[in-house]
Amino acid sequence: MNIGEIARRAGVSRSTVSYALSGKRPVSTATVRRINDVIAELGYRPNASARALAEGRTRTFGLAIPPASARLTDVQLEFVASVVEAAAVHDHDVLLSPSGGDHDRSFERIVTGRRVDGVILMEILLADPRVERLSQAGLPFVTIGHVEHPGASSWVDVDYAGLISRCVHHLADLGHQHVVLINRSDELVAAGYGPALRSSAGFFEAAGRCGMTAHNVCCADEPAAGLACFEQIRARWPEVTAAVTINEAALPGVQRALHRAALDVPRAFSLTGVIADRLAEDFHPPLTAADVPAGEMARLAVDLLLEQINDPSATPRSAMLAPAITLRSSTGAARRG
Amino acid sequence: MNIGEIARRAGVSRSTVSYALSGKRPVSTATVRRINDVIAELGYRPNASARALAEGRTRTFGLAIPPASARLTDVQLEFVASVVEAAAVHDHDVLLSPSGGDHDRSFERIVTGRRVDGVILMEILLADPRVERLSQAGLPFVTIGHVEHPGASSWVDVDYAGLISRCVHHLADLGHQHVVLINRSDELVAAGYGPALRSSAGFFEAAGRCGMTAHNVCCADEPAAGLACFEQIRARWPEVTAAVTINEAALPGVQRALHRAALDVPRAFSLTGVIADRLAEDFHPPLTAADVPAGEMARLAVDLLLEQINDPSATPRSAMLAPAITLRSSTGAARRG
DNA sequence: TTGTAGGCGTTATCAT
DNA sequence: ATGATAACGCCTACAA
Numbered sequence: 184m185n186i187g188e189i190a191r192r193a194g195v196s197r198s199t200v201s202y203a204l205s206g207k208r209p210v211s212t213a214t215v216r217r218i219n220d221v222i223a224e225l226g227y228r229p230n231a232s233a234r235a236l237a238e239g240r241t242r243t244f245g246l247a248i249p250p251a252s253a254r255l256t257d258v259q260l261e262f263v264a265s266v267v268e269a270a271a272v273h274d275h276d277v278l279l280s281p282s283g284g285d286h287d288r289s290f291e292r293i294v295t296g297r298r299v300d301g302v303i304l305m306e307i308l309l310a311d312p313r314v315e316r317l318s319q320a321g322l323p324f325v326t327i328g329h330v331e332h333p334g335a336s337s338w339v340d341v342d343y344a345g346l347i348s349r350c351v352h353h354l355a356d357l358g359h360q361h362v363v364l365i366n367r368s369d370e371l372v373a374a375g376y377g378p379a380l381r382s383s384a385g386f387f388e389a390a391g392r393c394g395m396t397a398h399n400v401c402c403a404d405e406p407a408a409g410l411a412c413f414e415q416i417r418a419r420w421p422e423v424t425a426a427v428t429i430n431e432a433a434l435p436g437v438q439r440a441l442h443r444a445a446l447d448v449p450r451a452f453s454l455t456g457v458i459a460d461r462l463a464e465d466f467h468p469p470l471t472a473a474d475v476p477a478g479e480m481a482r483l484a485v486d487l488l489l490e491q492i493n494d495p496s497a498t499p500r501s502a503m504l505a506p507a508i509t510l511r512s513s514t515g516a517a518r519r520g
Numbered sequence: 521m522n523i524g525e526i527a528r529r530a531g532v533s534r535s536t537v538s539y540a541l542s543g544k545r546p547v548s549t550a551t552v553r554r555i556n557d558v559i560a561e562l563g564y565r566p567n568a569s570a571r572a573l574a575e576g577r578t579r580t581f582g583l584a585i586p587p588a589s590a591r592l593t594d595v596q597l598e599f600v601a602s603v604v605e606a607a608a609v610h611d612h613d614v615l616l617s618p619s620g621g622d623h624d625r626s627f628e629r630i631v632t633g634r635r636v637d638g639v640i641l642m643e644i645l646l647a648d649p650r651v652e653r654l655s656q657a658g659l660p661f662v663t664i665g666h667v668e669h670p671g672a673s674s675w676v677d678v679d680y681a682g683l684i685s686r687c688v689h690h691l692a693d694l695g696h697q698h699v700v701l702i703n704r705s706d707e708l709v710a711a712g713y714g715p716a717l718r719s720s721a722g723f724f725e726a727a728g729r730c731g732m733t734a735h736n737v738c739c740a741d742e743p744a745a746g747l748a749c750f751e752q753i754r755a756r757w758p759e760v761t762a763a764v765t766i767n768e769a770a771l772p773g774v775q776r777a778l779h780r781a782a783l784d785v786p787r788a789f790s791l792t793g794v795i796a797d798r799l800a801e802d803f804h805p806p807l808t809a810a811d812v813p814a815g816e817m818a819r820l821a822v823d824l825l826l827e828q829i830n831d832p833s834a835t836p837r838s839a840m841l842a843p844a845i846t847l848r849s850s851t852g853a854a855r856r857g
Numbered sequence: 858t859t860g861t862a863g864g865c866g867t868t869a870t871c872a873t
Numbered sequence: 874a875t876g877a878t879a880a881c882g883c884c885t886a887c888a889a
Contacts, residue, residue: 198885235883238883268587297568539869539874
C-alpha cells in the first residue's frame with residue numbers, strides 16, 4: 184500500500200495525494216474527500232523511511248540512556264517515560280541508545296546513520312565524549328546536566344549547588360552544627376558527574392558560611408550501600424545531627440539504618456536533600472526536600488531540542504531548574520549535644 | 521556524505537562500494553582496501569532511511585511500554601533496558617511507544633508507518649486490541665504475557681500460577697493454615713491482566729488442595745497502598761499468618777506495616793511470592809521468593825521476534841519461565857494460634 | 858486546481 | 874570482478 188495506489192484509486196496523481204495529506208498546497212474539497220475516503224478504506228499511512236529520505240528528517244529523537252549495567256534509578260525511568268510522552272505530543276518517536284562508554288555501537292549507529300533528528304543525552308559527565316561526537320556530526324542535541332562550557336550547547340539541569348545550599352541553611356536555622364552529605368557513588372564523582380560535584384561544592388560552601396562542620400560521604404546507588412553508609416557516619420561522626428542527600432537509590436537503606444539505630448526523625452536526627460517528590464512522600468517520615476522534576480525536565484529538553492532542530496543556527500538555550508523545597512516532617516531542631 | 525561520494529573518491533561504482541560493505545558479492549582485496557580507506561577518512565556510514573527503503577527492513581524493533589501515566593515499576597524498567605541491550609547485540613535499535621489505551625497515535629505511527637520490523641508488547645492484557653492490530657497489519661510481534669489463544673503468537677511469560685502455587689505449598693509445609701494473596705491493582709484485574717488472574721487462580725487452587733483458608737486482596741502499585749492493604753488484612757483476618765505477593769511496588773509499604781505492627785518476620789508472620797531478586801534481597805529480612813527474570817525474558821523476546829521476522833511463516837514459539845524459588849529468611853513455621 | 862518528473866541514498870538485478 | 878540502472882515510496886519544484 185503506497186501513495187501511488189491511493190492516487191490510482193482516487194483517480195488523481197501522486198502529488199495531489201501528497202499535497203492533500205500535507206496541506207502544503209490547496210486541493211479542491213471534492214478531491215480531498217475522495218482521497219480521504221480511499222485512505223480510510225485502505226488504512227494507508229505513508230512509509231516513514233521513504234518520507235525521511237525525501238524530507239531529510241526522521242521525526243525521531245535519540246535518547247541516550249545509561250547502559251543497563253548501571254541500573255537506572257526511579258527518576259531516570261520517569262524521565263525516559265516523560266521524554267517519550269513529550270515527544271509523542273509533537274508526533275515524534277524516540278529511539279533508545281544505551282551508551283556511556285566511549286565507543287558505543289548503538290550510539291554511533293544512531294548518530295552517523297542519520298536515524299534521528301536530534302539527541303537527548305542523559306546522565307552527562309563534565310567531560311563527555313558524546314558531546315564532542317554530536318557537535319562534530321552537526322546533530323542537534325540537548326544534555327541533561329551541563330558541561331564545562333555552558334552556552335556552547337542546550338541543556339536542562341537542576342541547581343544542585345543552590346538547592347543543597349538552601350538545605351544546609353535550613354538545617355543551620357534549626358540549630359544543627361554538624362552535618363553530612365550523602366552523595367552519589369565514588370565512581371560517579373571520579374568520572375566527573377556534575378550533580379555530585381556541584382552538590383558537594385554547594386554543601387561545603389554553605390556549611391562554611393554557617394560555621395558548621397561538614398562531611399561528604401560517597402555512597403553507591405543501592406539500598407545496602409545506604410545502610411552501610413549511614414552506620415559508618417554514626418560511628419565516625421557521632422556528633423552529626425543531620426544529613427543532606429541526593430542519593431535516592433540509597434534511601435531505603437538509610438531508612439532501615441534509622442530504624443535499626445532507633446533514631447527518631449526529626450527529633451533525634453534530621454534528613455533532607457534533593458529527592459523526587461514521590462520518594463520523599465513515601466519515606467517515613469515524609470522528607471523535607473526539593474523535588475527532582477523529571478517530567479518538567481523532559482518536556483523542556485524536548486522543547487529545546489525541537490528549537491535546535493528547526494533552527495540549527497539558533498543560539499543554544501538552557502534552563503537551570505530550582506524547584507522549591509517542600510517542608511515535610513523530616514527536619515527539626517537539633518538535639519542538644 | 522553518501523555512497524556515491526565514496527565511490528567517486530575510490531574510483532569505483534556505487535554498487536561496488538555497497539558490495540564491499542555488505543560482502544554479498546566478491547570484491548577484489550585491492551578495491552576493498554581502497555574503499556575502506558576512503559570510508560575511514562570521511563567517516564561514512566550508510567543512511568539508515570535509504571537503506572530501510574531499499575531493503576524493506578528497518579533493523580528496528582518497536583517496544584510498546586505502558587503509558588507514563590501508569591508508573592513503570594522497577595522490573596519493567598529493567599526489562600526495557602535489557603531489551604535495548606539484547607537488540608543492540610543484533611545491531612538493532614529500539615523505538616519506544618507508550619501505549620495501552622485503544623487508540624494510540626504513537627503505536628499507530630510505528631505499526632502503519634513501517635518504522636519497525638517487529639514489536640515487543642509489554643504488559644499485555646488477556647484481550648489486547650494491539651494484538652489484533654498487529655496481526656492484521658502482518659507485523660511480527662512477541663508479547664510479554666500470553667493471550668487467550670496460546671500458539672497463535674509468540675510470547676514469553678512467567679508461570680505465575682505455578683510459582684504462586686509452589687509458594688502456597690511451601691507455606692503449607694511450614695504449617696500455615698490461613699494465607700492471603702497481595703495481588704496487583706483492582707483495575708489491572710478488571711482489565712484482564714494475566715499475571716494477576718493466574719496468580720489468583722494458582723493461589724486458590726493450591727490453598728484448596730492444602731486445606732487452607734485463603735483470601736485475595738488487590739493492592740495498587742505503590743508503597744502507600746501496600747501499607748494500607750496490609751493493615752486491612754491484619755484487621756479483617758487476624759488469623760492469617762502468611763502472605764504471598766506479586767506486587768513489588770507495594771513492598772516498601774508492607775515493610776513499614778510489618779514494622780509498625782512490630783511483627784517479626786518470619787517468627788510471627790511469613791512473606792513470600794514472585795519478586796525480583798534485587799528487591800527480595802533488599803527486603804528486611806530477605807524474602808524467600810521466585811525471581812522475575814527480566815533480563816532473560818528480554819533476551820528471549822528478542823530472539824523470538826527475530827525468528828518471526830526472518831521467517832514470518834514459522835510457527836510461533838513461546839517460553840513459560842518458572843524460575844526457582846530461592847529460600848531466604850522470610851518464611852518460617854506458622855506461629856501457633 | 859492538478860499533473861509531470863527529478864531527487865533523496867541504498868540495494869539488487871542485469872549486463873559486461 | 875565491476876558498472877550501469879532500475880527499483881524502494883515519498884516530497885516538491887516546475888509546468889500547465
